[in-house]
Amino acid sequence: MSGPLIEASSLVVRYGAATALDGVDLHVRAGELVALIGPNGAGKTTLVNTLAGIVPPAAGTASVRGRLGVVPEGRQVFGSLSVDDNLRLGAWRLRGRDTSAIYELLPELVRVRRQAAGSLSGGQQQMVAVGRALMGRPEVLVVDELSLGLAPIVVASLAAHLRRLNAETGLAVLLIEQNARLALRLCTRGYVLESGRIAASGTSEELSRSADVVRAYLGGVPT
Numbered sequence: 001m002s003g004p005l006i007e008a009s010s011l012v013v014r015y016g017a018a019t020a021l022d023g024v025d026l027h028v029r030a031g032e033l034v035a036l037i038g039p040n041g042a043g044k045t046t047l048v049n050t051l052a053g054i055v056p057p058a059a060g061t062a063s064v065r066g067r068l069g070v071v072p073e074g075r076q077v078f079g080s081l082s083v084d085d086n087l088r089l090g091a092w093r094l095r096g097r098d099t100s101a102i103y104e105l106l107p108e109l110v111r112v113r114r115q116a117a118g119s120l121s122g123g124q125q126q127m128v129a130v131g132r133a134l135m136g137r138p139e140v141l142v143v144d145e146l147s148l149g150l151a152p153i154v155v156a157s158l159a160a161h162l163r164r165l166n167a168e169t170g171l172a173v174l175l176i177e178q179n180a181r182l183a184l185r186l187c188t189r190g191y192v193l194e195s196g197r198i199a200a201s202g203t204s205e206e207l208s209r210s211a212d213v214v215r216a217y218l219g220g221v222p223t
Helices: 044-051 083-089 100-105 107-112 122-134 152-169 180-186 204-209 211-218
Strands: 006-015 018-028 033-037 059-064 068-071 140-144 172-177 189-194 197-203
Touching: 006 044, 018 044, 018 172, 018 197, 033 152, 033 180, 044 059, 044 068, 044 140, 044 172, 068 122, 083 122, 100 107, 100 122, 100 152, 107 122, 122 140, 122 152, 140 152, 152 172, 152 180, 172 180, 180 204, 180 211, 189 204, 197 204, 197 211, 204 211
Parallel strands: 033 172, 033 189, 068 140, 140 172
Antiparallel strands: 006 018, 006 059, 189 197
């Protein structure tokens, strides 16, 4: 497939008189791990909703080529349904809804597959959300706040799963995170979104050495 899987060009999104995204340019190519970092209220989730077709652009474009999978902020599992049923809902538009590949990738879910998803820990629910998104056989996965409310050891495990997926299947990932250290460690390049605008972009190494990024997001002084 030619061209980026995700591409935003001069993207503007408004809610009434309020501008949530203002001239955003961003792209994710096949096989890439790309970070989008920024503070709460920067417009990160608005970008997710625009890419998913939930929120229309006021100007500019937001395009997705290929199948898109979304892991929403806050996991949003169906609490009264079993883990297995949650997974199957991710493939409701496809003929094959075999969940075995998800359990191979996320073996921690095997023993709880018949439990109500709402009874699981936060980390397990996040795995369900990732697995549900993967059931749609996406070519690019958008993960909105992977680490939200989770213990560091759980976040490290989830990040390892994403890295493995990318390495073994070529799945492209746009990781949207407030935890800049995690995002820049996992991804090869990234963007910084502030007040609806891209404030910086570059390789993860370049962003990690940027004085502004280090002071605002990494809690230190650049070396």
